[in-house]
Amino acid sequence: MTALKVILYIVLLAFTVAAPFLFPDFRTQLATLWLMIVVSLTWDMTGGQMGYNSLGNIFFYGTGMYVAAVISIGLVYDVAEYTSAAGGGMNDFTPVQYFTGVGLGMLGAGIFCALCALILGYILFGLRGPYFAIGTLGVAIAAGELVSNWEWVGGGQGITLPVYPADLDEGKLFFYFLFAGTGVILFIFLRWLYGTRFGAAINAIRDDEEKAEAMGIHTMRYKLVTWSMAGFFVGIVGAISAFQLISFEPLESAYQTINLGIFMVVCVLLGGKGTLWGPVIGAIVFHVFKEVTWNYLLGWQWVALGALIVVTVVYFQDGIMGWLAHRKPEWFGVRVEKNDATEGADR
Amino acid sequence: MSTVIEVRNVSKSYGGVIANKDVSMDVHSGGITGLIGPNGSGKTTLFNSIVGYHPIDSGSIKFENREISKLNVPEIARLGLLRTFQQTRIYGEMNGVENMLISLPHRKMKLMESFGNNSAEDYERADHLLEFVGLYEKRFLRSGSLSFGQQKLLEFAMALMNEPTCLLLDEPTAGINPTLINGLIDRLKRANSEFGITLFIIEHNMRVIMNMADHIYCLAHGELLAEGAPDQIQNDQRVIDAYLGAH
Numbered sequence: 267m268t269a270l271k272v273i274l275y276i277v278l279l280a281f282t283v284a285a286p287f288l289f290p291d292f293r294t295q296l297a298t299l300w301l302m303i304v305v306s307l308t309w310d311m312t313g314g315q316m317g318y319n320s321l322g323n324i325f326f327y328g329t330g331m332y333v334a335a336v337i338s339i340g341l342v343y344d345v346a347e348y349t350s351a352a353g354g355g356m357n358d359f360t361p362v363q364y365f366t367g368v369g370l371g372m373l374g375a376g377i378f379c380a381l382c383a384l385i386l387g388y389i390l391f392g393l394r395g396p397y398f399a400i401g402t403l404g405v406a407i408a409a410g411e412l413v414s415n416w417e418w419v420g421g422g423q424g425i426t427l428p429v430y431p432a433d434l435d436e437g438k439l440f441f442y443f444l445f446a447g448t449g450v451i452l453f454i455f456l457r458w459l460y461g462t463r464f465g466a467a468i469n470a471i472r473d474d475e476e477k478a479e480a481m482g483i484h485t486m487r488y489k490l491v492t493w494s495m496a497g498f499f500v501g502i503v504g505a506i507s508a509f510q511l512i513s514f515e516p517l518e519s520a521y522q523t524i525n526l527g528i529f530m531v532v533c534v535l536l537g538g539k540g541t542l543w544g545p546v547i548g549a550i551v552f553h554v555f556k557e558v559t560w561n562y563l564l565g566w567q568w569v570a571l572g573a574l575i576v577v578t579v580v581y582f583q584d585g586i587m588g589w590l591a592h593r594k595p596e597w598f599g600v601r602v603e604k605n606d607a608t609e610g611a612d613r
Numbered sequence: 614m615s616t617v618i619e620v621r622n623v624s625k626s627y628g629g630v631i632a633n634k635d636v637s638m639d640v641h642s643g644g645i646t647g648l649i650g651p652n653g654s655g656k657t658t659l660f661n662s663i664v665g666y667h668p669i670d671s672g673s674i675k676f677e678n679r680e681i682s683k684l685n686v687p688e689i690a691r692l693g694l695l696r697t698f699q700q701t702r703i704y705g706e707m708n709g710v711e712n713m714l715i716s717l718p719h720r721k722m723k724l725m726e727s728f729g730n731n732s733a734e735d736y737e738r739a740d741h742l743l744e745f746v747g748l749y750e751k752r753f754l755r756s757g758s759l760s761f762g763q764q765k766l767l768e769f770a771m772a773l774m775n776e777p778t779c780l781l782l783d784e785p786t787a788g789i790n791p792t793l794i795n796g797l798i799d800r801l802k803r804a805n806s807e808f809g810i811t812l813f814i815i816e817h818n819m820r821v822i823m824n825m826a827d828h829i830y831c832l833a834h835g836e837l838l839a840e841g842a843p844d845q846i847q848n849d850q851r852v853i854d855a856y857l858g859a860h
């Protein structure tokens with residue numbers, strides 16, 4: 267890493283910490299921005315880096331919400347009684363109970379979703395191309411339907427969790443830092459992962475899976491582990507969302523296939539597939555675009571969003587990073603002429 | 614000489630097309646074995662059967678005395694039995710060095726080791742083998758931008774990087790400039806003699822295969838037509854007829 271890069275990263279980190287204080291009115295939007303960054307980065311792990319386009323990663327988000335809710339409620343109450351009372355009278359949590367619930371809920375959601383990815387991946391990774399995309403989408407839709415018929419977790423009404431046990435503005439800060447912290451950790455983790463042999467192996471699977479198999483790469487193992495890591499992080503942000511939203515229901519907020527489930531794909535395409543920064547930049551541009559149109563183009567916001575998607579897919583397939591890489595290849599370590607530098611490519 | 618690959622009575626058909634019928638052959642350890650036959654005679658099909666690309670209809674295939682006909686492609690590759698493709702396959706988005714590094718043997722690699730980085734020796738070996746096939750100067754180019762012949766050489770280097778016991782090459786000289794073929798023959802022979810890799814080669818170019826192989830099998834219409842030393846095969850009337858008849 268060059269000194270310039272180190273400074274850049276420090277500035278970005280400082281901005282991440284300062285942002286909710288600089289823009290106190292936008293704390294919830296900033297928190298949502300980090301949620302978008304996390305789901306985009308994790309989507310790109312399989313979609314961009316490994317060549318498996320999932321339309322069902324939202325499954326981990328919804329499942330993370332429910333797992334976290336069940337854990338945090340189950341620590342204090344009987345889950346069935348709590349959900350059938352629908353919050354009525356049974357909503358007393360001490361701060362200690364609340365924060366223990368949040369911590370264990372996040373952890374449990376991450377682990378549970380990672381395990382789900384291993385099991386689902388074992389079944390779904392036999393599918394290639396559009397079949398994998400549709401198969402994963404099917405899982406997410408089916409999960410939403412199943413959960414909305416499962417009274418133990420509140421059925422179609424969903425679950426109402428306790429509110430943040432202190433000042434609500436402080437609560438907004440708390441959730442911002444949970445999302446941002448997860449995002450920063452994920453970013454650092456991926457920056458490291460993509461530079462290892464593991465990263466090279468999943469890129470090989472993307473470029474030519476048959477060749478990778480013929481060379482003896484444990485393709486199934488890498489695919490399962492990659493999706494499971496993605497599931498882990500999506501499960502965690504699902505858990506955070508559950509506590510932030512307080513009240514959520516299965517189809518519109520947990521397993522929201524057509525909103526967040528598609529937005530994450532759009533963010534990655536917009537920013538640039540298969541790059542570390544693409545999903546981050548895509549998420550920022552998308553989120554700003556969405557907030558602006560939702561505020562100023564009310565009634566037309568979905569049309570504007572649809573137009574953005576069409577323009578991206580038709581004219582801008584490589585995304586912002588792909589466009590930059592095309593214009594400024596030297597920024598991306600592409601060496602065109604003979605050169606005997608021995609350092610590895612640092613992308 | 615011991616047998617590395619033992620093919621016994623293998624049959625394989627695609628729907629109605631019988632691509633291999635009751636084929637038996639042995640590949641001897643440390644040698645160079647040739648496989649010839651007219652277009653569509655079932656050579657690639659036999660390679661695909663050996664490396665586990667598709668299930669065979671009947672028969673048995675052993676690698677180092679171990680039955681492998683039920684194993685899948687990566688499992689067989691990790692045993693040290695590797696193949697190159699007739700339609701060359703490399704990772705087009707990566708440069709030459711990256712292609713080499715990803716070809717390191719995953720035979721012994723545990724999951725945890727995959728989270729490490731490549732060692733200085735790995736880089737050195739990659740450079741050395743790229744030099745061996747004459748691609749050192751081009752090693753930082755996106756490999757998809759290399760010519761077809763250069764991609765074939767890269768694929769060969771990648772196979773060597775994987776340290777196989779036995780390498781199956783499907784028409785290694787197809788598409789290579791005739792003036793470079795002698796150099797390639799030389800490299801194949803050196804891979805055999807210096808690195809000790811047993812070679813099993815499909816080849817249409819008679820001059821090439823007669824020059825390299827110590828034992829040759831000839832397929833026609835999916836069946837074994839003849840086998841023997843190069844000069845025997847060269848003068849076998851059935852082989853001559855099969856080739857003339859096919860064109």
Ligand SMILES: Nc1ncnc2c1ncn2[C@@H]1O[C@H](COP(=O)(O)OP(=O)(O)OP(=O)(O)O)[C@@H](O)[C@H]1O
Pocket residue numbers: 627630631632650651652653654655656657658659699
């Ligand atoms: N995937 C497939 N599906 C159906 N038929 C196939 C398939 N692959 C090969 N065949 C048929 O099997 C027969 C043998 O094909 P194969 O590719 O093994 O021949 P080959 O000896 O390698 O020929 P060439 O010298 O042209 O490479 C041919 O008749 C071919 O049409």
Ligand SMILES: [Mg+2]
Pocket residue numbers: 656657658699783
């Ligand atoms: Mg062939």
